[in-house]
Amino acid sequence: MGDEEGQCPAHGIPASDTADAGTAAPRELLDIVRRLRARERGHLAGLLHDGPIQGLATMALGLGQLRRALGESQSHESDVIERQVDAIGRELGRLQDELWPFPRPGSGLVTGLQRRTAWLLSAPLAVAVVEGAAELPEADIQAAADLVELILAAPGHAGAWEQAIAVVRANADLIFLELNMTAQPGGDPDRADSVAAIASLRRLAAALHARADLPPDGRRLRVCVEIPRCPPHRPAARAKA
Numbered sequence: 604m605g606d607e608e609g610q611c612p613a614h615g616i617p618a619s620d621t622a623d624a625g626t627a628a629p630r631e632l633l634d635i636v637r638r639l640r641a642r643e644r645g646h647l648a649g650l651l652h653d654g655p656i657q658g659l660a661t662m663a664l665g666l667g668q669l670r671r672a673l674g675e676s677q678s679h680e681s682d683v684i685e686r687q688v689d690a691i692g693r694e695l696g697r698l699q700d701e702l703w704p705f706p707r708p709g710s711g712l713v714t715g716l717q718r719r720t721a722w723l724l725s726a727p728l729a730v731a732v733v734e735g736a737a738e739l740p741e742a743d744i745q746a747a748a749d750l751v752e753l754i755l756a757a758p759g760h761a762g763a764w765e766q767a768i769a770v771v772r773a774n775a776d777l778i779f780l781e782l783n784m785t786a787q788p789g790g791d792p793d794r795a796d797s798v799a800a801i802a803s804l805r806r807l808a809a810a811l812h813a814r815a816d817l818p819p820d821g822r823r824l825r826v827c828v829e830i831p832r833c834p835p836h837r838p839a840a841r842a843k844a
Contacts, residue, residue: 629810629811629812629830629831630746630830630831630833630834632810632811633745633746633749633750633811636749636753637706637745637749640705641704641705641706644702644703644705645702645703645704645705647702648699648702648703651695651698651699651702652699655695656692656695656696656699659688659689659691659692659695660692662688663685663688663689663692666684666685666688667685670682670685706718706719706745706748708741709741711744712730712732712736712737712739712744712747712771713730713732715744715745715747715748716728716730716744716747716748716751716769716771717730718748719748719749719751719752720748720751720752720755720767723752723755723756723764724755724764724765724766724767725765725766726765726766728751728767728768728769729766729767729768729769730768730769730770730771731768731769731770731771732771733770733771733772734772734773734774735772735773735774736771736772736773736778739771739773739778740833742833743773743778743832743833746778746830746832746833747771747778747780750780750811750828750830751767751769751780751782753807754782754804754807754826754828755767755782755784757800757803757804757807764784764785764786765785765786766784766785767782767783767784767785768782768783769781769782770782770783773832775832776831776832777829777830777831777832778829778830778831778832779827779828779829780826780827780828780829780830781825781826781827781828782825782826782827782828783823783824783825783826784823784824784825784826785823786823786824800824801817801824804817804826805817808828811828811830812830814827814828814829815827815828816828
């Protein structure tokens with residue numbers, strides 16, 4: 604199973620170039636996490652296909668043969684069961700399609716971010732695409748999606764947000780991401796929760812070598828992060844190519 608599209612390889616960056624090495628570090632971490640998830644989801648999709656989906660397909664064939672053998676007197680009951688089995692099989696097939704391939708390439712910035720965060724929010728992520736972000740290549744879109752997903756799923760806070768708005772802009776070197784999150788109703792964080800949330804997000808920003816601005820405001824939390832763009836798309840990297 605190959606690496607998913609959108610990966611930004613780091614092997615072409617000279618170790619002696621400290622600026623490029625610093626740029627590669629957060630991208631390498633994001634790539635590792637994404638590759639790991641892709642392999643896990645591909646494995647689960649394979650288990651679904653080879654196990655329950657195949658089993659239900661065999662059962663549906665058996666039910667059809669049984670219906671024909673029983674004749675018209677039992678046809679209604681067997682038809683109902685056969686339709687139920689078929690519906691369950693199609694639902695499992697949709698789940699398999701959702702698991703793999705991961706991430707789905709070529710969907711664009713807005714759809715890409717919304718797909719990756721749908722499991723973390725009760726309402727779809729709102730995405731504002733501003734200066735420089737409309738033409739981001741697939742590698743940078745996947746990096747932005749990785750980052751938004753990690754922020755929303757920060758330790759102890761996955762599923763805690765009712766709504767989130769992402770604002771994405773970019774220049775030749777950096778992606779700028781602002782994420783405004785609103786807590787679930789009745790889940791107003793107390794001071795200890797807010798401190799813990801900010802601490803976990805600061806650790807995430809430090810691990811990614813990213814700058815972060817984390818001002819809390821009652822039930823809302825605003826996270827502003829900037830990360831380097833994929834080296835092949837940066838002017839310095841192109842000049843060395």
